[in-house]
Amino acid sequence: MKYILLSLFLSTLFIFTACEKSDELLDQTDKIDFRDGDLTDRGTCLELVFPISFTMPDGSTITGENREALSNAIRRWYEAHPDAVKRHKMNYPVEAIFKGKPTTLHNEDEMARVKKACIEKDEERPCIQLVFPVTYLMPDGTTITGDDKETVNSAIKAWYADHPDVREKAALQYPMDILFKGKLITLENEEGMIRAKKDCAKENDREPCFKLIYPVGYLLPDGSTITGNDREEIGIAIKTWYTDHPDSMEKPALQYPVNVLLGDRTITIQNEEEMIRLKKGCK
Helix, strand or coil, rough: CCHHHHHHHHEEEECCCCCCCCCCCCHHHHHHHHCCCCCCCCCCEEEEEECCCECCCCCCCCEEEHHHHHHHHHHHHHHHCCCCCCCEEEECCCEEEEEEEEECCCCCCHHHHHHHHHHCCCCCCCEECCCCCEEEEECCCCCCEEHHHHHHHHHHHHHHHHCCCCCCCCCCCCCEEEECCCCEEEECCHHHHHHHCCCCCHHCCCCCCCCECCEEEECCCCEEEECCCCCCHHHHHHHHHHHHCCCCCCCCCCCCCCEEEEEEEEEEEEHHHHHHHHHHHHH
């Protein structure tokens, strides 16, 4: 697992895609899910239960029985009020299905919290996910099988603690199932995994619309930090660290604040939450 994670991390290091969203009121009514109320189709993470109503800038109310009807009604309102500068606001409380469970959202603060949770969930979902149970072949010929990530990680970590001089990595056993871009597929061998990882890397290999300004630092699982003046330098240092720590399963963490180049502007990102917003703006 660690080697899949590390390969994907290194192959996509510092490649971001971001774009700025328009604040035009009329132009955004067909993207209402990214505005007040988040009428979202984010799968099982957050789904609002209709009917839903909004208060318009003139104090009137628009109610819709479904997303399309509501979006069209709001668009028509802005077309009839071209000088409007304020945004419409969702009326609370609203009923929602959050992570598969019915819940009532009473105000904008509660809505912001569940939206943030969904954004973080989407951002953290890897291109490749192992489907458990999985089995690893250890360097001494024994195997470790587990029904979840924590069980496998703990067992592998314990094995390497008992074999401190062993540098050979554990080998994932095939055939095995993975979730590849959200779809269930079976991999028959290591070559299939390599092809899947390459495909994930190509998907992320796009011209970035914002770039990190070096030097930047990464916090490693043992509490040490790596700082580098370019992508290659940091990539080599991180790969070396994981080679020397074969039982580590955690990802390195970018250290904040960091400066990024967005177009011809330099902006400072203070924390992970701001970085998530910036990257989400691209999508």
